[in-house]
Amino acid sequence: MTHEFPSRLRFDDALAIVREVGARHRLETETVPLRHCHGRALAADVVAPIALPPFDNSAMDGFAVRHADLAGEGVWLALAGEQFAGVATGQPVATGQCLRITTGAPMPRGADTVVIKEDAKVSGDTVWIPGGIARGAHVRAAGEDVTAGDTVLHAGERLSPARVSLAASLGLPALTVSRRPTVAVFTSGDELVEPGLPLQPGQIHDSNRELLMGLLRAEGLEPTAWPRLPDEPRQVEVALRDAACAFDLVITCGAVSAGEKDHIPDVLQRFGEVHFWKVMMKPGMPLLFGSMDRCRFLGLPGNPVSVLATWLALGRPLVDAMQGLEESRPSWRARLAAPIEKPHARREFQRARLSASDDGVLWADPNPATGSNRLRAVADSNALIVVPEGPQSLAAGSAVEVLVYA
Numbered sequence: 377m378t379h380e381f382p383s384r385l386r387f388d389d390a391l392a393i394v395r396e397v398g399a400r401h402r403l404e405t406e407t408v409p410l411r412h413c414h415g416r417a418l419a420a421d422v423v424a425p426i427a428l429p430p431f432d433n434s435a436m437d438g439f440a441v442r443h444a445d446l447a448g449e450g451v452w453l454a455l456a457g458e459q460f461a462g463v464a465t466g467q468p469v470a471t472g473q474c475l476r477i478t479t480g481a482p483m484p485r486g487a488d489t490v491v492i493k494e495d496a497k498v499s500g501d502t503v504w505i506p507g508g509i510a511r512g513a514h515v516r517a518a519g520e521d522v523t524a525g526d527t528v529l530h531a532g533e534r535l536s537p538a539r540v541s542l543a544a545s546l547g548l549p550a551l552t553v554s555r556r557p558t559v560a561v562f563t564s565g566d567e568l569v570e571p572g573l574p575l576q577p578g579q580i581h582d583s584n585r586e587l588l589m590g591l592l593r594a595e596g597l598e599p600t601a602w603p604r605l606p607d608e609p610r611q612v613e614v615a616l617r618d619a620a621c622a623f624d625l626v627i628t629c630g631a632v633s634a635g636e637k638d639h640i641p642d643v644l645q646r647f648g649e650v651h652f653w654k655v656m657m658k659p660g661m662p663l664l665f666g667s668m669d670r671c672r673f674l675g676l677p678g679n680p681v682s683v684l685a686t687w688l689a690l691g692r693p694l695v696d697a698m699q700g701l702e703e704s705r706p707s708w709r710a711r712l713a714a715p716i717e718k719p720h721a722r723r724e725f726q727r728a729r730l731s732a733s734d735d736g737v738l739w740a741d742p743n744p745a746t747g748s749n750r751l752r753a754v755a756d757s758n759a760l761i762v763v764p765e766g767p768q769s770l771a772a773g774s775a776v777e778v779l780v781y782a
């Protein structure tokens with residue numbers, strides 16, 4: 377194979393290419409009802425059409441009073457009626473009066489303070505209000521949270537439940553978001569057998585499919601698993617070309633390294649375009665990235681830990697860029713619970729268990745398993761420690777970047 381694409385590139389260079397290609401293939405936007413917005417990329421700023429709260433209202437159940445009526449020791453006020461949440465009656469509070477009020481009810485004209493029920497004493501048509509009540513107590517002011525005209529959400533942000541709920545409170549029934557990428561998932565290899573079927577000598581169960589499907593679903597995507605690819609070049613070619621004209625993203629795992637049966641880079645080069653092949657990372661070195669027909673193409677290495685590391689470190693930035701997500705994901709740093717020695721030049725991703733100590737320090741305890749086939753160590757861990765390029769000798773207690781995955 378001729379190599380007119382970058383190979384063995386630095387991780388940061390690979391990340392830059394992934395982001396650039398993803399952004400160049402931004403998915404179109406659509407305006408969809410709120411319930412379909414969760415987890416998606418907002419594509420247009422949201423300007424508040426109304427204030428929040430929309431009107432002054434009571435924060436507690438009790439009595440709406442005029443603060444000027446209150447006296448040092450306490451005072452009896454005439455109970456003139458009630459203002460419950462839901463309908464503004466328009467009944468004002470005149471001097472010497474109070475109104476019964478509930479949480480969320482509009483403040484009656486004339487009243488500026490709410491006295492909670494537990495502090496007051498009702499006797500017939502009068503209410504005893506103790507002294508020492510602050511002016512404005514338990515009143516939620518119109519616009520204290522949001523002023524009409526505020527830009528409350530920004531294009532490029534991820535729509536968390538709280539953000540969708542904020543849009544709902546502003547009365548917006550729908551938001552403009554990026555379409556989510558459609559994803560086809562392939563596993564490949566003659567040695568792979570469906571879980572549930574017995575293993576013949578030389579076979580293993582396909583575990584990457586579940587790993588990938590779960591990782592993709594955790595991003596809110598709805599991947600489609602295709603039948604497993606055999607190590608047969610014609611069948612690989614037909615299946616990948618079929619998927620490439622129907623999906624936004626095709627993800628394969630396995631068959632991207634140097635073996636005689638590693639056909640995928642060849643198919644991508646013949647029928648598409650390779651953006652890069654092989655990244656200076658461990659695990660995940662043979663990672664292949666390209667475009668074919670209408671899809672972006674990620675060829676993940678077959679080892680399960682390589683699948684995890686390449687997806688977290690480069691796959692997620694790709695789907696973020698395709699959706700125009702500009703808000704960076706939360707980044708975490710932790711202290712090493714044990715030293716790490718790394719002699720090689722590649723950026724390394726090491727499995728670790730994160731836990732917070734009582735004094736508020738986040739610790740990353742590296743798992744001693746190193747083989748990129750060792751899935752149990754992935755299941756026992758919840759994060760990948762990012763060990764920077766070049767030989768590293770990191771003492772226990774050193775601060776490191778971690779990618780949290782569980």
Ligand SMILES: Nc1nc2c(c(=O)[nH]1)N[C@H]1C(S)=C(S)[C@@H](COP(=O)(O)OP(=O)(O)OC[C@H]3O[C@@H](n4cnc5c(N)ncnc54)[C@H](O)[C@@H]3O)O[C@H]1N2
Binds near residue numbers: 568635638662
């Ligand atoms: N001579 C070289 N050999 C290898 C190199 C290299 O550069 N030169 N790279 C090594 C590295 S690093 C990795 S990672 C693997 C990646 O190889 P492939 O992506 O081509 O993957 P396969 O050979 O198909 O599989 C690797 C490994 O993973 C197992 N596998 C594959 N798919 C699944 C699945 N769906 N579920 C569970 N396990 C799976 C497969 O049986 C192999 O054991 O290559 C090294 N070799």
Ligand code: MOO
Binds near residue numbers: 657662679748
């Ligand atoms: O890079 Mo391979 O992915 O080390 O296992």
